Amino acid sequence: MVQKYQSPVRVYKHPFELVMAAYERRFPTCHLIPMFVASDVVDEETSEDGSTQRVERRCALDVDAPRLLKRIAGVDYVYFIQKNTLNRKERTLHIESHNETFSNRVIIHETCCYSVHPENEDWTCFEQTASLDIKSFFGFESTVEKIAMKQYASSIKKGKEIIEFYLKELEDEGMTHVPRWTPSSLPLPLPRPTSLSTSPPLVPKLTVTPAVSIPLLDADYIKRYLGDLTPLQESCLIRLRKWLQETHKGKIPKDEHILRFLRARDFNMDKAREILCQSLTWRKQHQVDYLLETWSSPQVLQDYYTGGWHHHDRDGRPLYILRLGQMDTKGLVRALGEESLLRHVLSINEEGLRRCEENTKVFGRPISCWTCLVDLEGLNMRHLWRPGVKALLRIIEVVEANYPETLGRLLILRAPRVFPVLWTLVSPFIDENTRKKFLIYAGNDYQGPGGLVDYIDKEIIPDFLGGECMCEVPEGGLVPKSMYRTAEELENEDVRLWTETIYQSASVFKGAPHEVLIEIIDASSVITWDFDMCKGDVVFNIYHSKRAPQPPRKDAMGAHGITSPGGNNVQLIDKSWTLGQDYSMVESPLTCKEGESVQGSHITRWPGFYILQWKFHNMPACSATNLPRVDDVLATLQVSSHKCKVMYYTEVLGSEDFRLVWLSVYAAKRCSFASVLAYGFC
Structure with a gap:
């Protein structure tokens, strides 16, 4: 498995030339990087005007690895090839x-x-x-990977400290400004390598992408607002x-x-991505x-919900305080x-997220969860x-799936004898990490040492709890x-309540696309769409016909004449x-x-009938001269083993509406998401 690393943006509040x-x-x-042993220039090239300089070096690192591993590998140093390109004009x-x-x-x-x-x-x-791919290493692949990632992680922040150290050294020497390059400037020596001095051996190496296309985060912002x-x-x-x-x-x-x-998934990116995408679809x-x-x-x-x-x-x-013992759950x-x-509990969670953001600004430190x-x-x-317990379990299930790591601590006070029965019913539905945040006090135990005053200031303890x-x-x-x-x-x-949504769901099968019919009376109308791929891959098409497709016929038994493997699958094109x-x-x-979310619009040229179609995506067939790749075969088997599922919303705007909304899109407090998409302001 390839290990990857992507850094946030490290910002030096100094000009580029001074940092160089x-x-x-x-x-x-x-002396700050003892593992960097030596480097030799292999090749060097400078442009005629001196604006660009390229240097290739061969660098030696003394790897901090167990002596036994070094002896098995038969090396004392690890060598890297490093290519530096300095563009003084572009800085x-x-x-x-x-x-x-x-x-x-490796x-x-x-x-x-x-x-x-x-x-x-x-x-x-x-x-x-950076990326690290260990294909084989004398049976020590796992050990080498752990050593590499550990050393690399420990050296990443050290790299910034080194630059700051030398910036301070320059300042102490009175050097606070370096002039920018101009066509008449003399070529300056190329700054020496950074990666091998900041990064331990056998560790991922970086892949830079322009800041315009990749949303990198500022490291200072992360520390200030995220922790x-x-x-x-x-x-x-x-x-x-x-x-x-991207998706x-x-x-x-x-x-x-x-x-x-x-x-919530211990920074396992694949697992976190799966539950996050499911939650985003649910939210939409x-x-x-x-x-x-x-x-x-x-x-x-x-009047009767005892929480606030x-x-x-x-x-x-x-x-958040909940007086559950005083609540008439049955009523x-x-x-x-x-x-x-x-829905009321969801609004409480949404309000909690908003309050966390406010408290982060007020207290000047990251606050990402609340106390209950x-x-x-x-x-x-x-x-x-029973119906009340059923409702409680449903609420726990939805909150656990869509609001992970929002509960920082749960203080349960004055737990009576019947509480163990309730706990036995609900605890299996609560994530283990969440259960670790529960503190349970029976009777008046919360009033003593290690009780409520350890977590809440005495001045704000509610009166009904003795405050x-x-x-x-x-x-x-x-x-x-x-x-x-x-x-x-x-x-x-x-x-x-739960059909008050502008989105619809549909299944797409191999040989059975899902189609939506839209009749257009006036040309230059705008058809907009917004859909999410919940499962599988599809091909999205838009067709036009002068005559209406015949609606699905029903036989004597009430079934549609056009066979469909699913009840929420409609086929219109004969x-x-x-x-x-x-x-x-x-x-x-x-x-x-x-996992993709797709939005778009189409300005109709003719009246008639337009058909939006989601069609099962077939993997391309392999040519006879080329053997299929194992990954392609496995992907084909996986895709064809189950149906695709899409959640979609469509809207049609007349030409007059198009102009009106275009003019008022900034002034409107809220307009349909798909409508705004049609004008490119999202």
């Missing part, structure tokens, strides 16, 4: 290096880049990426963020949100991003239904009513039975139709991969 002067001082030797230094020693067993590649800060020409940015991350954790965050931007067309969640999913389908703006709690919740926000804990985390479920309660205090006084067997602070959390009570609703009314309400004769293609086919 500091960088040059690291060679030929550097960039690119450094690319790869290992020469054991190149048939492939190490690193690229570094010094460049001018895009927003301040007197600052300098440093970026790096102290290890270099490899930073790399996971940046790589996942980059992948999301979700710029509509990526906030960095704090991405980081929570990475932490149910419009969760707009929940705080659109959800208004029913009066019964405002209350200041913050000692760590600055928002504090709330009978009066509102399961989905209304779930649950008071169980009054909890008894009536709280174990002096007035708490505005409702006291609850029994919901009047006159507010209860029938089972049919509750079922209809639940259906209404097999007897001929492309180019009965209908025509108006957009080039677009291949969409699993």
Whole structure:
């Protein structure tokens, strides 16, 4: 498996030329990097005007590895080839290096880049990426990989410290300015290599990409708003963020949100990406991003839901108090239904995320989660009513899947004897990492040493817990039975709440595409679309026909005449139709991969019938002269083993609406997402 590393942007608040002067001082030797033994210039080339200089070096490193491993390998030093390109005119230094020693067993590649800060020409940015691929190493592949990654991670931040050290040295000598290169300038010596001095051997080497196309994060921003991350954790965050931007067309969640999913999976990028994509699809389908703006709690919740926000804990985390023992769970479920309660809890979580962002700014340190205090006084067997427990389990399941690592601590106070029964029911549905954050106090144990005052300032302990602070959390009570609703009314309400979405889902099978028919009366109308590939790969097409396709016929048994393997799969184009004769293609086919989010629009040229089609993507057949690759065969088997699933939304705008929305898109507080996409302002 190839190990990869992507750095955040390291910013030196010094001009490029001064940073290059500091960088040059690291060679030929550097007491801060004892492993760098020597380097020899292999090739050197300078342009006629002196603006560009290229140097190739062979560098030796004394690897910090077990003596036994060195003896088995038969080497004392590891040699790297390093190619540096300094462009004084463009003010960039690119450094690319790869290992020469054991190149048939281990492939190490690193690229570094010094460049001018895009927003301040007197600052300098440093970026790096790396990859490490160990194919074989005398049976010590795992050991070598661990040594390499450990040494590399420990040396990444050291590289910045070295530059800062020499910048300070230059300042002490009175050198605070180096003039920029001009065509009349004399060539300056090329700064010596950086990668081998900052990076241990047998470690990934960087791949630089222009800052314009890759959304790299500033290291100072990460520390200020996200916390102290290890270099490899930073790399996971940046790589996942980059992948999301490429597949979700710029509509990526906030960095704090991405980081929570990475932490929930111990920074396993593949696992984090899977659950994050599922959650993003869920958020879009149910419009969760707009929940705080659109959800208004029913009066019964405002009166009888015994929970609310209350200041913050000692760590600055928002504090939510829930008096569960005083809550009439049966009454709330009978009066509102399961989905209304779930939506209310989701709004609480969304509000918690917003408060975390606010507290991060207020306290000047990263605050990514909140504290929940649950008071169980009054909890008894009536709280174990089966429909109520079922609703609770459903809420836990949804919150665990979509709000990982948002709970910093859960304080459970005054747990009665019946609590172990409730805990036995709900604990299997709670993630192990979350359970570790639970602190449970029975009776009045929370009032002693190691109790509530260790986590919450005495001044804000609620009055009902023996404190002096007035708490505005409702006291609850029994919901009047006159507010209860029938089972049919509750079922209809639940259906209404979770079908209030502009998105639809459909299945796509091999030989059975899903198609949507849109009738256009006026030419120059705009068809917009927004869809997510939840599962599998498809090809997206748009067709036009002057005549309407016949709707799916039903036989005597009520089944559609056009066979479809799934109930949410619709096929409109008759097999007897001929492309180019009965209908025509108006957009080039677009291949969409699993996990991608696709948005676009089409301005119609003719009236008639337009068909949006999602078609199963078949892997290209291998030619007879070329043997198929194993990866291709496995991918084909995997794709064809299950159906594809797409979640989509389409909208049609008339020409008049097009002009009106175009003129008011900036002024409108909210307009449909797909409409805005049509005008390119997203």
